[in-house]
Amino acid sequence: MDRKSENMKTHQKLIIEHYRQANLEETITAAYERAGMNQISHDDTAPLDEFHIRGRAATRELAELAGLKPGMKVLDLGCGVGGPARTLAAEYGCNVTGVDIIEEYIHTAKMLTDRVGVNDKTTFLHRDMMEYPFENETFDAVWTLHTTMNIENKAELFKNIRRALKPEGIFILYEICSGSVSPPVYPVPWASDASINFIVDGEELQKLLKNAGLEKVYWQDVTESSLQWYKKLVSQPKKKTGHKRKPGINLVMGDTARDKMKNVVLNMKENRIRVIQGVVRKKS
Ligand SMILES: C[S@@+](CC[C@H](N)C(=O)[O-])C[C@H]1O[C@@H](n2cnc3c(N)ncnc32)[C@H](O)[C@@H]1O
Incomplete structure (x- = not known):
């Protein structure tokens, strides 16, 4: 095995760890059963299957921004577990x-797709996206x-993404960038330590996109609204007894979910991370 393939295998192992x-499928199935939800709809899965800041609201906002049809x-x-993909398909x-x-x-x-019924x-x-056979256009x-x-x-x-896009096709990203202070406080939802954290600042990200032949259409730092979203989330009153909570993203994130979320807020507050959304277009 050459050095590049060896590094790739180590990286994949760390990401998977x-x-x-x-037993994620079984855990989720059991959680819906315990909540008395034998039939679930696409709306029911929103607290569980949108693994990013601002959940389904962010997915919809991006789909609108990008003009997906x-x-x-x-x-x-x-x-992830397919929440954004189902939203794009169903809505x-x-x-x-x-x-x-x-x-x-x-x-x-x-x-989940079978259960909510958008599988067609x-x-x-x-697949590892770095090994995905991106076909042209x-x-x-x-x-x-x-x-x-x-x-x-x-x-x-980004070069591979450009190749996979049809002429004038768009690439939409909603990502965490580095802020002016480093490093982030770990664990965060995407990394337990520095070994798989490769965040760069917004300017660097835009430079990489431009160099790959992807032209900026829209770019926004949404860190402030992300912080507001978290504030609202934690200030929500607890549901009264008798009203079971719908299964949530903590099942996907595992035991350290609470610390990961807490650190996302801390890292935003201390300007260790920024949240950006962007749309770029394939230049002809
Ligand atoms: C924070 S989750 C976001 C999931 C999903 N995009 C969403 O918003 O609900 C990051 C996802 O990226 C996936 N991922 C990380 N590196 C990857 C790679 N090289 N190839 C494919 N997936 C990868 C992880 O397995 C994980 O599902």
């Missing part, structure tokens, strides 16, 4: 291919939500 939750072919890189009529490196996430994505418009594949849009923080070679990824 960080995200993988054994029925029939568009979308590639979702690092799709925007897109045909979505979701790719994720965690096998349990892909199984869970398929199970989604395909989920267990296949997608109207590529999107990635809170994943490039784990990608060291962003230049190569």
Whole structure:
């Protein structure tokens, strides 16, 4: 095995160790059963399957910003358990291919999709996005939500994304960037330590996109509204007894979910991380 392949294997191992939750499908199925939810809808899964700041609201905001329309072919890189892909399929009529490196996430994505019933418009594949065979000019849009923080070679990824886009196709990102203070306080949802944290600042990210031939259409720092969202979330009154909570993202994030979320807020407050959303277009 050459050095590049060896590094790749080590990196994959670290990513899998960080995200993988054994028996995730069974855990989630049991949680819905305990909550008395034998039938679930796409709305019911929102607290559980949108693994990024501002949850489903952010997914919708991005889909609107990007102008996603029925029939568009979308590639979702690092799709997690499939919440954003299902939202694009169920609410925007897109045909979505979701790719994720965690096998349990892909199984869970398929199970939830079957249960909420949008499976004719989604395909989920267990793949490392750095090894995904990006075919030329296949997608109207590529999107990635809170994943490039784990990608060291962003230049190569962006080059491949450009190749996969049809002419004038768009790439939508919703990502964590570094702030003026470093390092972030760990654990965070995307890393337990520095070994798989590859955040760069917003300017660097824009430079990498430009160098890959992707032209800026829209760019916004949404750190402030992200902080407001967290404040609102923690100040929500607890549900009265008798009203069971719907299963949430903590099941996907595992035992340290609370610390990870707390550190996201701390890191935003201390300007250790910034949250950005952007849309770029393939230049002809
Ligand atoms: C914070 S989660 C976001 C999941 C999803 N995009 C969402 O917003 O609900 C980051 C995801 O990126 C995936 N990921 C990280 N590195 C990856 C890689 N090299 N290839 C494919 N997926 C990757 C992780 O497995 C995880 O599901």
